Ligand SMILES: Nc1ncnc2c1ncn2[C@@H]1O[C@H](COP(=O)(O)OP(=O)(O)OP(=O)(O)O)[C@@H](O)[C@H]1O
C-alpha cells in the first residue's frame with residue numbers, strides 16, 4: 001500500500017515531461033526573434049559593434065527573464081513549502097504538537113512533496129496523541145496514589161488521639177490497611193502493565209489444559225460468591241482442552257474478567273463462566289447479571305484508568321481490562337463485550353488453539 005502510494009507520488013513528479021516541450025517551443029521562438037533581430041539590424045546597415053551589442057543585450061534580457069522565472073518557480077514549488085515545513089518542525093521540537101503544514105496541491109494532484117507534508121502532519125498528530133496519553137497517565141497515577149495516601153494520613157492523625165475507643169482505633173487501623181492494600185494493588189498493576197507493554201512476543205509458550213486453568217481461576221473467587229450470595233455456574237463444554245499459549249499470562253485475563261463480573265453483580269445475582277470450541281477456536285465467556293454498562297462506557301473500558309461505574313470506583317483503579325487486553329494482544333486472541341445498562345455484561349474471548 002505504502003509502496004503503491006509512493007509510486008503514485010513519484011508519477012506526479014514536480015518535473016513533468018511537458019517541461020521539455022515548453023522549453024523547446026520557447027527556445028525556438030527566442031531564436032526566431034534572434035534571427036529577426038539579426039536581419040533587421042543588417043538591413044539597417046548598422047556597424048558590427050552595434051549588431052553585437054544589440055544581440056548581446058537581447059540575450060541578456062532573455063537570461064534575466066529566465067532567471068526571474070526559475071527563481072519564482074523554485075520559490076513557489078520548493079522554498080516556501082520547505083520553509084513552512086521547517087517552521088512546523090521547529091515548533092514540534094519545542095513541544096507544540098499542534099503544528100501542521102498545508103499541502104500544495106489538491107489530493108488528486110498530489111506529488112511526493114505533498115505526500116511528505118501529509119506524512120509529516122500524520123507524524124505530528126501521532127506525537128501529539130502519545131504526549132496526551134503520557135500526560136494523562138501521569139495525572140491518573142498521581143490521582144490514584146494521592147487518594148489512599150490522604151486516607152492513610154487522615155487515619156494516622158486520628159490514631160494519635162489519646163482518648164480513642166478501642167472500636168474507633170480498630171476502625172482507623174482497618175482503613176489504613178485497606179488504603180495500603182489499594183496502593184499495593186495499584187503499583188503491582190502498573191508494574192505488570194509496564195512489563196507487558198515492553199514485551200513484544202510471548203516468551204513462555206507451552207501446552208496446558210485451559211479448562212483446568214479456568215476452574216482454578218474461578219475457585220479464587222469462591223469466598224466472594226459465597227459472601228455476596230451470587231449463584232456461580234461453570235459451564236465448561238470440553239473435558240480437557242489443551243492449548244498452546246503462555247500459561248502464566250492467561251490467568252491475569254480470567255481473573256480480571258471474573259473479578260469484574262463478581263464486583264459489578266449485586267447480592268443474589270448470577271455469574272457464568274462458559275468454555276466451548278467453535279470453528280477450530282476456543283471461546284471463553286464470562287457473563288453476569290450485574291449493572292451492565294451503556295454504549296459510552298463500553299467504548300472506554302479497555303483504556304487505562306477508566307472506571308465507568310463510579311459507585312465501585314473505590315474498588316480498583318481501572319487497570320484490569322487494560323491488562324486483560326494487553327495479555328490478549330500478546331497471546332493472539334480477541335475480546336468483545338455485549339452489555340446494556342442494568343442488563344448485565346458478557347465478555348467473549350476467542351483464541352486459537
Ligand atoms: N462485568 C462488568 N459489568 C459492568 N461494568 C463493567 C464490567 N466489567 C468492566 N466494567 C466497566 O469497565 C470499567 C473498567 O474495568 P477495569 O477492570 O479495567 O477496571 P476496574 O475493575 O474498575 O478496576 P481494576 O480492574 O483495576 O480493579 C469498570 O470500572 C466498569 O465501569
Ligand SMILES: [Mg+2]
Pocket residue numbers: 256259260316319320321
Ligand atoms: Mg477490573
